[in-house]
Amino acid sequence: MAQYVLEFALFIVLLLAVTLFMPSLTNYLSLRRLPLNGAQHGSYPNRLMAFTSNAEQLYREGYAKFKHTVYRVTTVEGSRVVIPTKYLEELRHLPDSTINNIKSLFQIFEGKYTGLNENAPLINHVVRTDLTRALARLSPRLCEEVDRCIKAELPPCDDWTPVVISPIILRIVAILSGNLFLGPELCRSDEYLHMSINYTVDLFAAVAALKRYPKILRPLAQYFTPELSSIQDHKRRANAFLLPVIRRRRAMTREGMAMPDDMLQWMINKADSFNVKDDAELAYCQLSLSLAAIHTTSITATHIIYDLAAHPAILHDLRHEIHSVLQATNGAMSSQALFQMKLLDSVMRESQRLNPTNMARFTRYVAKPVTLQDGTGLPAGYFIESPHMAICRDPLIYPEPDTFNPHRFLHLRQLSHTHTTPPTAAAAAEHKHQFVSATPDNLSFGYGRHACPGRFFASHELKLILAHLILAYDIRLPADANGVRYRNVVRSAVVVPDVGKAVLLRRVVYE
Numbered sequence: 455m456a457q458y459v460l461e462f463a464l465f466i467v468l469l470l471a472v473t474l475f476m477p478s479l480t481n482y483l484s485l486r487r488l489p490l491n492g493a494q495h496g497s498y499p500n501r502l503m504a505f506t507s508n509a510e511q512l513y514r515e516g517y518a519k520f521k522h523t524v525y526r527v528t529t530v531e532g533s534r535v536v537i538p539t540k541y542l543e544e545l546r547h548l549p550d551s552t553i554n555n556i557k558s559l560f561q562i563f564e565g566k567y568t569g570l571n572e573n574a575p576l577i578n579h580v581v582r583t584d585l586t587r588a589l590a591r592l593s594p595r596l597c598e599e600v601d602r603c604i605k606a607e608l609p610p611c612d613d614w615t616p617v618v619i620s621p622i623i624l625r626i627v628a629i630l631s632g633n634l635f636l637g638p639e640l641c642r643s644d645e646y647l648h649m650s651i652n653y654t655v656d657l658f659a660a661v662a663a664l665k666r667y668p669k670i671l672r673p674l675a676q677y678f679t680p681e682l683s684s685i686q687d688h689k690r691r692a693n694a695f696l697l698p699v700i701r702r703r704r705a706m707t708r709e710g711m712a713m714p715d716d717m718l719q720w721m722i723n724k725a726d727s728f729n730v731k732d733d734a735e736l737a738y739c740q741l742s743l744s745l746a747a748i749h750t751t752s753i754t755a756t757h758i759i760y761d762l763a764a765h766p767a768i769l770h771d772l773r774h775e776i777h778s779v780l781q782a783t784n785g786a787m788s789s790q791a792l793f794q795m796k797l798l799d800s801v802m803r804e805s806q807r808l809n810p811t812n813m814a815r816f817t818r819y820v821a822k823p824v825t826l827q828d829g830t831g832l833p834a835g836y837f838i839e840s841p842h843m844a845i846c847r848d849p850l851i852y853p854e855p856d857t858f859n860p861h862r863f864l865h866l867r868q869l870s871h872t873h874t875t876p877p878t879a880a881a882a883a884e885h886k887h888q889f890v891s892a893t894p895d896n897l898s899f900g901y902g903r904h905a906c907p908g909r910f911f912a913s914h915e916l917k918l919i920l921a922h923l924i925l926a927y928d929i930r931l932p933a934d935a936n937g938v939r940y941r942n943v944v945r946s947a948v949v950v951p952d953v954g955k956a957v958l959l960r961r962v963v964y965e
C-alpha cells in the first residue's frame with residue numbers, strides 16, 4: 455500500500471514538474487531551432503565575450519547573413535531574437551499582452567532593483583498629447599529661454615576658443631526641458647538641475663554595477679551595490695523639492711488663481727484619471743521624465759555638433775536657410791519656422807543615422823508565442839529586437855552609408871514630391887524622411903505604439919538650440935583632430951559621444 459502511495463506521489467510531482475516546466479522547455483527548444491549568429495565563438499560565455507568586445511561586428515555579420523530571417527544572438531541581457539525589418543509592421547499591431555515593452559525596459563534598467571516608475575501611462579499620455587500640442591503655443595517662451603541659455607552658458611569666443619561642448623549642451627537641454635516640465639521659475643534651480651541631470655547618470659551607474667553580477671545573483675547583489683542607494687536619495691530629494699510645489703499648485707487651484715502652463719500642472723490635472731495614488735508618485739513622474747528626455751536629447755545634440763565641426767562647410771548653407779526662414783516669419787522661431795528648416799532637419803537625421811545610441815531598437819518581451827503570417831515562430835519568454843545600427847548602414851537603403859551626407863534626407867524629401875502623386879501621398883512620402891519619423895528604416899525613436907512620444911518636443915528643442923548656435927558661432931574641430939570626427943565610445947551595444955572633447959567656437963560677426 456505504502457509503495458502505491460509513494461508511486462502516486464511521485465507521479466503527481468512529475469506531472470507538476472512537467473506542467474510547470476513544459477512551456478519553458480518548449481520555448482527554449484523553439485529558441486534553439488533559430489539560427490545562431492556568432493556560433494563560431496563557441497560556448498555561451500565566449501559568445502557573450504564576443505558581444506561585449508565587438509557587438510557592432512556581430513550585428514553587421516548577423517545582418518549580412520540573416521537579413522530576411524529571424525536569428526538569435528547572445529547579448530549581455532541573455533539570448534535575444536533578432537527580427538528582420540519585414541516583420542515590424544506585423545509585430546507593431548500585436549497587443550502589449552503579447553509583445554511587451556515595459557518588461558524590456560524593466561530588464562534593461564534592472565527595474566526590480568532600481569524601482570522604475572510604473573505609472574508610465576500618465577507620462578506617455580501627457581508627453582504625447584499636452585506637451586506636443588503645447589509646442590506651437592509655448593514656442594516664444596522656449597525661444598527666449600534658449601536665447602538666454604546660449605548667452606549665459608557659452609563663453610564669448612571672440613577668437614577661436616576650445617569649448618567642451620557636451621556638458622554645456624546637457625545643462626541647456628535640462629533648463630530648456632525644465633521650462634516646459636516645471637515652468638520658467640524652477641527650471642534653473644539647483645535642485646531641479648541636480649535631479650534632472652544626475653538621476654539618469656546615477657541610475658545608469660547602478661544598472662551597470664548590478665549587471666556585473668550574473669542574473670541569478672542579482673537578488674543578493676543588490677545589497678552590495680551602493681550605487682542603488684543614490685537612486686533612493688534622488689527620490690527623497692525629488693519629494694522634498696516637488697511636494698511643496700505640488701501643494702502650492704493645489705492651493706492656487708482652490709483659490710481660483712491662473713494656473714501655470716507646464717508639464718507638472720498637466721500631470722496634476724490628469725492624476726486622478728490615471729490613478730496616481732499620491733503626490734510622491736507625481737514627483738517620481740518628473741524624475742522619470744528627466745530620465746527619458748534630458749540625456750537622450752543632449753547626446754543627440756552633441757553628436758550633431760561633432761558632425762558640424764567635422765563638416766564646417768555646411769554651416770554656410772544652414773545659416774542661409776535659417777536666415778531665409780526667419781525673414782519670412784519676422785524673426786520668430788515658431789513651430790512653423792522650425793518645420794521649414796529642412797536642411798537642418800536633414801543634418802539632424804543624418805547625424806542620428808550614423809550615431810545610433812543603441813545598436814538594437816524595438817526591444818520587446820514576447821509574452822505569448824507568436825506565429826507570424828509566413829509561419830515564422832517567435833518563442834515566448836524571450837526578448838526580440840531589431841538590428842537598428844545595421845539597418846542604418848544598409849547601402850540598399852542608404853547609398854554610401856558610411857558617408858556623412860548632410861543633404862541626404864533633404865534630397866529624399868524633395869524627390870518624394872517629384873516622384874509621388876497625388877499631393878497627399880507625396881506629403882506622406884516626404885514625412886518618412888523627417889527627423890521625427892519612426893519607420894522600419896529609422897528606429898532611432900523606436901517603432902509602433904511605443905515609439906518615443908517625446909520626439910516632437912526633442913526635435914523642436916534641438917532645432918532651437920542648433921539654430922541659435924549656428925547663427926551665433928562658427929564651429930570647427932581643433933587642428934589635432936586632423937579633420938576627423940571624434941570617435942564614439944561603445945559599450946556593448948550602447949554608443950555615446952566622447953563627451954570630454956572640445957570643439958572650437960568663434961562668434962560670427964555680421965557686417
Ligand code: HEM
Pocket residue numbers: 555574577578581585743746747748750751754815816817897898899900901902903904905906907908909911912
Ligand atoms: C533625441 C532625443 C530622444 C531619443 C533619441 C529618444 C528615443 C526613444 C526611444 C528609442 C524610445 C523607445 C521606443 C520604442 O521602444 O519603440 C523612447 C521612448 C520614450 N521616450 Fe524618448 N527619446 C528622446 C527624447 C524624449 C523626450 C524629450 C521625451 C519626453 C519629453 C521622451 C519620452 C519618452 C517616453 C515617455 C518613452 C516611453 C514610450 C512608451 O513606452 O510608450 N523622449 N524614446
